[in-house]
Amino acid sequence: MKIIRKYKIAIGLIVGFLLTSCTATQYTKMEDGFILDFKQNSSKEAKKIRIQVLGEELIHVSATSELMFPKDSSLIIVPEIPTVPFTIDEVADTIVLTTSKLKVLVSKENGGVKFKDTDGNLILAEKAGGGKTFTPIEVDGTSGFTTRQIFDSPKDEAFYGLGQHQADEFNYKGKSEELYQYNTKVSVPFIVSNKNYGLLWDSYSLSRFGDSRPYEQLNAIFKLYDKNGEEGSLTGTYTSSDKDVQTLVRKEPTIFFEDIKSIKNLPQGFPLKNAEIFYEGDIEANETGVYKFILYYAGYMKVYMNNELIVPERWRTAWNPNSFKYTLNLEAGKRVPLRIEWKPDGGTSYCGLRVRKPQPSDEKNNQVWWSEMDKKMDYYFMHGNSMDEVIKGYRTLTGKSQIMPKWAMGYWQSRERYNTQDEILGVLKEFRERKIPIDNIVLDWNHWEEDQWGSHEFDKKRFPDPKGMVDSIHAMNGKMMISIWPKFYQNTEHFKEFDEKGWMYQQAIKDSIRDWVGPGYIGSFYDPYSTGARKLFWEQIYEHYYPLNIDAWWMDASEPNVRDCTDMDYRKSLQGPTALGSSTEFFNTYALMNAEAIYNGQREVETNKRVFLLTRSGFAGSQRYSTATWSGDIGTRWEDMKAQISAGLNFAVSGIPYWTMDIGGFCVEDRYVTAQLNFDNTGNENVDYKEWRELNTRWNQFGAFAPLYRAHGQFPFREPWEIAPKGHPAYASILYYTNLRYRLMPYIYTMAGKTYFDDYTIMRPLIMDFSKDKKVENIGDQFMFGPSIMVCPVYEYEERNRSVYFPEGANWYNFYTGAEIKGGQKLNVDAPYDRIPLYVREGSIIPIGPDIEYTDEKLADTIVLYVYKGQNGSFTLYEDEGVNYNYEKGNFSNIPITYNNNENTLTIGQRTGEFKGMLKNRKFVIKTVSKENPNAFNYKAEGQTVAYNGELITIQLN
Template structure:
């Protein structure tokens, strides 16, 4: 009987598939169009998807759209490329259609519409999951019919994933991890992934999204819980009303949920008899899970949080309450086997945050899945970019979203800032002290609250503290040769004149006003932000800062709170309410794109009134495409702790590998633990070492800037002149300026060749499998391997020298073979830096600011062991003439076998270009070590723009 039933079922399924397979090509399953193919999936295999389009963008970029209806136009905020009908070939089988270009191909299943992608050689890159890989679910947002969009991909077993903006959980390879795309202070959402298989995916959606392992984290209560007496079902919660008196327990409770996620939660949910202002809570017991594998324990926190598993401290974090952080413990567990857990929380005052959630191992069959899950949109819409290497993939991303403008040359120098210079005299005295001490500096920053207390948004200086801002800026320019960057928020206090004008024009978000929400200044003021999606509002905001600030001589813009942080620590739902209505449509769709539009308004505004002065924007948040608006993003109000310094390495790398080349951080961290504000001798010693190590790291990221809360961050305020901290920070500041010919070339290459400045090792050494998960080392440009020291009192740094090339110690010239892990000496004042064999590094004279003198003479260091080349880039440094061809390039080529350096004919020209210069060429080779000491030695030549071949082994 069973056999008969199985036979009938088999015949039924065979008949269905036979009918489908034998369907004629003209049976409406697909239609070729000028730029690709439209596929009309069978609803039995792709429910809810009526149309799938595979569109050819270029010979290495394809676009996939999946729609529940007809294909609709994109939002046009992110992708700026005018997409022509590219060249492609097609081939059809009974079940699939393949589109092939010179650099990429896509094969779509004609029944389900699922697509898989291959490179030019036919090697599979990745594919949409065949079963359950695509879901479009109707939703309603703000009265409009939209869709929740979910797309899952299947990755190769050895694939690794990077990018997605900037996040603080100290994860580098995002495979198997979950990333939330929601703009927040310290979190930057960029929906672009970069694969170690040399492809990228740009997910064209601006809504709140989960990426990677997109399953919802579960409450702690859904784990197997045991209290400290082994009772099942809960943990033991121990409340103390004085954190300093651990023996005095106020009360104990059985608890199985820890959930104080957003503003107001602790007031509503914590026991009324708990003294949160000065108390602590400890949860003790054990956890167990339903199957063997890697679990994820995710915490958000403010205050101090420590987590022990089986007695081992695995999580030790701190954040101020106004800016909570997050972190994940990846925890291997065996089925039903208990692990002891202890969670200790010391809240930060009366309003604090803590959540504890978890994820089990991936379900069977989903181990290689990688997904996007966006809560609002009109259709699935993503771009696939293929390349021969990661740089080509990033180049394709910028082809889609815009080139990265070259920053003004001064921006590659050092910036000094603090929170904050309160008076005109304080700022000018700081500038004078830097010049007096001959500490190199190009840019000084005036942070928020230069206005009167009740006048936020006016962009007017408080005349009692800044009596003559125009003269102040003029003095900075003329006497101190410094630029001034100023903080501008998209924020307006209710009732000021600017607010009234914007309100009358309908340019403001009004929900925060209706809520009567006060900010943190004095007694608190009601405020809101302008609608950056409104073209007229953007122009109005530019006009305001133009006539109030730019005409005074302002050089650059610090665009704070650009998430928009209308009210900190609110839920995504509350943020959407605060951004409703907006000119884009629904806040749900546009949630993450505010910083892109905010930057656009200022970039286009400045170029409209001063078209040849380079715009420079420093913004706390960004999105895909921000690079085209001259935006540099910094990592927000991070904490001043060692673990926060370490997490900036992977955060900066993933941001850079998201396609945006300019990133920076507050050297030393922004938020300071109370113990460092009034330190004892031990805490002062740790503070100075932390600042020193962070400064060493900061000298080798794209933008080099110091900023933070008290204690003051100027070198001379951190330590006295004879202290090793002072000496080290001054050394790396001067080293940065010596390297300016190399560094500014990196900036030029970011525009002209779509290059990346801060580089994960996998970008340059992708054939070495060891580097895929190394997120605490990086390449600064093509030549310098940077290895930050991020542990207190550490004097040796374990690091990996990538295989396939030899390496040299920057300071001694010591030679090392690649493919090995070493324990590098890293005394207090030194960060280990290694130079790749074959590198050519031009260095300039000692200077105090970038425009002080031309790079003459050049001391050029050549590192033997491999052939190499370097194209020295130069232009006028401050304007956009490079867009018109006003720049020069000098190619250096090293032949290792012949030991010759060929300096090619200079290509191009610009106003003020050196016609001739002296070069000292130093060959660094095994057996003859020499460090980068900047002594004018080696082969001396006079270069007049014509080709020279220099024999580096010839007698001198």
Template sequence: MKKKRLFPLVLFTLCIQFCYAGHIERLKDGLLIRLDQPTAGGVKQVKLQVITDKIIRVTASANDSISATPSLIAIVTGAPDVKWTSEEKDNKVTLKTGELTATVNLGTGEVLFTDKAGNIILQEKKGGGKTFTPENIDGHPLYKVQQVFESPAGEAFYGLGQHQTGLMNYKDQDVDLTQYNSVAVVPFLVSSRHYGILWDNYSITRFGDDRKYEELGKLLLYNKEGKPEGLTATYAFRKKPDSIFVKRNENKIDYTFIPSLKDIPAGYPMAKGIITWEGSISPLTDGLQKFYITSSGYIKIWIDGQLMLDKWREGWNPGPSVFQHQLFKARKHAIKVEWIPESDQAFISLKQLSPTPETLHNKIALTSEAGEKIDYYFVYGNNTDEVIGGYRTITGAATIVPKWALGYWQSRERYKTQREVISTVQAFRKKNIPLDNIVMDWSYWKQDAWGSQEFDPARFPDAKGMIDSLHSIYHTHFMISAWPKFYKDIDNYKLFDNKGWLYKQNIKDGQKDWIGNGYVSTFYDAFNPDARKLFWSLLSKHLFSKGVDAWWLDATEPDIYSNSTIEHRKELMNPTALGSSTQYFNPYALQNAKGIYEGQRKENPDQRVFILTRSAFAGIQHYGAATWSGDIASRFDELARQIPAGLNFSLSGLPYWTTDIGGFYVEDKYDQPDPKGADLQEWRELNTRWFQYGAFCPLFRSHGQYPYREPFNIAPENSQEFKSMLYYDQLRYRLMPYIYSLAGHAYHDGYTLMRGLIMDFDKDTTVQHIGDQFMFGPSLLVNPVYTYKARSRKLYLPANTGWYNIYNGQYTEGGKYITADAPLDRMPLYVKAGSIIPIGPALQYTSQLPADTITLFVYTGSNGKFSLYEDEGVNYNYEKGQFSTISFNYNEASKTLTIGKREGSFPGMLKQRSFRVVKANGAGLNFDTKNGKLISYTGEEQNIPL
């Protein structure tokens, strides 16, 4: 019998070897394909690696081998236990899993992905779309790499991190993936066609058109007199605009970085100036001309009399803006740019690109400055949640934040003394304003000791006692700012310097920062694992030992010296422990967070690590890290830009995000010395509207420069503004059973808390471009108000479901736009039919009371479900299975709510509790309603008719 079996096995083995001889090699987890006739600058090898049934990694090389340099973002390798087959036929080789097929053209290396039915999901550009351009970087041979894919009309794209240009759908847009204060790069792209691309490259990358933006002078420029001599640039005085300092013709507007400020006319007082550029422009080709702006101060741009941009940002932090405008080569298009710099360190740049080339129409292009290979993961799913779940399969699950972190945080720039910290928390408790976290911003150290990680004893005489009292008396947690920055020659600097673990270029330059008369400093190299351990040891010794609960990691782009050119920024962090800063420009924040996460978990395995970082990268969610949107302006237009920025960040696979409620830096009208009259009213309304929005962000946090940001410092306690902020703070805490359940599902099920409408309503194409509304969990449609004095707003109710106004219970069928009331004290908020929302008790802090009784508000009209998730809230026992879930299911046909049997358990779990079941139709949300049915629950299934 054994001999009879042996012959077919040998024959099969020989067949496999024959079939794959030469250019195809079967690996334990995929295929390696060697092209017979690679083209110049093209691919020689393509490797398909099976990760799961729905995830395939594609690597490609222009060399005779594929680099095996370990990934910084992937925690998975191949999965040899996943069943797959392969076949070679018609000059193609296919790899097939249970869910999808990847086909490689043996002549071009082109990869095609199809589903089980053979439908195309994604295909690389005809011919393969792979380009390798040799680059010698710091003496190492690397490549500029590009991968182009086909993209059918009607497809929409999201993700790519946090970009504050106001865009939601990135189809036919260009996105610059360069880390910067308020720009957080995550190279994960999500398609409306239910797939994602995780681009495993760490250098500066461009999505879309990879051509460099060009000076305005590449267009035909005419001055105010119509002469082809450039635009008329007028440098005048702001308070006397008719008093002109100098007027001249200029063919560019390019004061982008510090070195370019030397081109400002000598002696011109920018802080007192107003500059205009006027004339007309004519393109070389017809079409949508692209414009890219970075600016600080006040800027307005008009083209053909149409106001295209009206923006303000603080002088030291220019931010990006983009727009497109139809231009015709046979026409002169009027242009006017007005800039009020406000300071001598303000920046402006206006660049342009001709219309997108035909070769990139209906394409996806990813282009990176430096890499050893092309390396991407194709992630497929039945819906966007599955796609994001696939991203987390590759990069790591999103750890559950400590429960207290989902409560309200108070911060300001900055609490200067121990007394200010304690008195602020005392005021919250006295006024019964819910609070869970107080935040210590920078400069708690001695002025000349940045990097010491030690409190200045003159201002914080007993830091440990302060933190102990916050914990034991006020039940408040304490987060502290921890920069990777060290002043030259302090003791901690020397510890790193002796090991060679510092970036030294800024030391050589002798460049001083902005503190006092200035101090010379640099950052540590977070790409070095031993340097990361040393950094943690300093935080542990000086801060964690005193009871610090969480870490605020600032300037992690890294921002070693602000407003440097990109090339100088590379010099400032070069070399890294892994290689050239050009190759490793973007993931500093990931490495820095990883060191703190691993250090704290090793030192205290029973305390959840929690990190807030200004920058981000793929995989950072695995290291207990959330991100905030950086140093943004206190303006309504800036509030508007936060909404799509946060949604795309969440669609990048990172579930925890927040923004400075009220914006970080303020215009002079709010700050000198205090806002008054109309300015005061606008300030209060801005903070109120931002607070309403912030209550439905994954993290709920107020922070900013003076004026102080505590609700009672913004508006009087009898005002509409204060009462509104208090209402939404209280609502946030009442929703804690709902919110913490979402956090649990984010870890266990790959869920996303803050949801672009494309996630839940992808069959409704109207939602593809909507970036100013979102779902908070499965039930709540959030519609922020971001226009001053608006008392209503237009919003879209997605189709194929009904919607209830949460405040009055009024029902409206979906699939249409409505104009919703938005009085000053309320933001439009709707509940999807079929929702079950658990509401907990009134709380002053998250751990004050157990969630008993929970009121279940059931919104009928459709079947509905919700799963209540609970665990201990502070440790990692949930990773060991110590948690519980209780399912709620509403059946519309039988009008019955089923409370399911409790699954799982954990120490301290409520074994007996009460649920109050309320049919919510036709009435507003009432926290303390006594209506409905009170149910005693001991863990067994119950059916409740409604």
């Protein structure tokens, strides 16, 4: 797979050369588009605009403020795009490029670009004047530009995508997001609009969407008053439950203790452990308008403004803080009380509150892109009749999503961590003895000797027979994924191999940074921007891990996270310079390059075994490397669970279909740990343990309908029997949804096939399938799991009902009862402890497979087809060998199934295609659900039974 795409633009391709009569603008035709040259009024303006046609509805726009475009290259645009016919015309002061489906209009006066459909309807327009700004920047002796692009955005527009973030925001219209990689934060510079277009911003540096400005300190925006009314600062009061620690009061001009550098501004010598801290006083704005705040917190935090609770209590572990955003309308000259209540998490903790003043009119509510360092400005526009078509355009540019191995669609069990060989084997054995379905068990970090991170060798005392361990997992019909990091201790041979070639980042070594293991060890991360380094990384893995027949690779800390909680400038120092240039320029693409190393490496040595990568970070194009992403080390709170719904949906719209999370959350509140320990000692289910069990129950109910179903976290353990004993409703519910996941395997694996063949998205915000219903544009807590099942997670403690919106355009059936619900209404529905609200869209056909404990236990020789009447429906059952790449060669089958609502017939069409091991004969049991016959979902459904041998058959339904 090519990493850098080079456009073929040469003087020999010039077809014509024209000068306008009224300006100094000239344009040059090319084989794939044209270039416009401008006389600049300012060095910050564009001097050249280039339009390239990559498809009927795919356009590449480039701009530079220099005399020549730099050599074209991209880390994310990989395929060679076929030539597409187009025409170029001059209409007054505009150059009009026309394809069969699109018009691109560029002003000869200022280079402003507009996109219209062939009927002349405006789709997207750059801000009047072009909206482009170039500001020179130089880093590490390399010159570039800080770029900004503004597009007009109508009031009724909505934006989705940008990767996965934790502020629980869904529709980004009128909002903003800083795009960088960090634990729990995965930035993908791609948005999809409800206007059925997408925009891919081709920049790898720190970027911003929606607002080009950084957040500022409180004292830079407001007049501050302490709690006594004295101007200049807030009041900080530091108290402790330790009787030997005296209360401390001091002035606080800022609330900024967000990293290992700024945390030193906290009172030196005052212990944060057992502390309670209050920041209070008044703020006064000098401008009326909307102010946008960002709260940074570790430990427990609340925020009151104007004597109202603006931010209810939030928590995050000390070493992995989180951000939360909120807005407030403020009046110029009016003092507003502010109070922050903070209980730090242990001896080290972080907090901060920063703000943006009202946004300038040229950016407000528009589509804004800003990047710290680029060689030029690049973006890609794609259009279609639906969001699916837009995402198809994105994958045309950045690469197909591979079909994951079928076993990956099953249940995964993990914990931080299985400490011994006996432990991991014992857990899998217990799954099998309890007949709980599972496919994959995971070995997390630190399976090596304590001081040998990066050696890829097992600690022989704890893992005496690694090959035997993996063989035993396979003998129990399981798969194993292992944690590999791009991190190497300085004393390992692997570090030395990289270092002698100049492929290790040096800043952490120079600064003698010690990690958190044992006494702390010095190491650093390798540089995957070097082709040789990527090959060496794979060679080391191949030599040490691959002979064990491990099934999948867990690529942790791939942001890269060289050190937790550092300021942005130091983070750049720790992860560069790269082989391609400054880490400022290549700040966000580490995970992409790292994934390429493993994907290409494995496909070269074993061409027909599906690669599976799980990575904590990602970027545009990650999907082409058979990569899934999980949401990082999130917290174990209800608000964290809720945030994963919108995070997962926006990640899905970002074009990368495989996403998962730590079910139950990774970082655990002390109260849950204490509750577990006390329960072990007493057997009593105290209030905290009761909540822990319900949290995990609700999270599993949601997680069963994520693209990948995976439990992981710190103690308490996440195996079902560790959460609750057999007979407890938590245990029963988790098993119900695990079994349901496996019974839905024909449906789920068909969606996996569609991600490759149809560029499909598995986890779907309602806006994807009900775009005509304006009410779904801001619904980020319900989603479609494939074409048929609407999932409505419950994310509040002791809630036994929730509000559900049923989109227009279809009626719906209650999954559990079969009762019909009219579309286009909001209802408060039941949500008992053991069940998540699930609904099926009328016209759906859902295939239900056999009772299995792992995905390849048996072939689906009998499939129950649930047919939900009310509209015509269709479903094409996809099957292949499940573990290899023969599908790329055409070795797969499709069985089309259609329902005719007027004729009340179901047609199972002729099977197309074949593959080794294909089941040629099977039975279909047809179960119908209708308003008149509201049949509940039942594994043992009885209905019309038909034998199928691959030939078309039509059934008149009862």
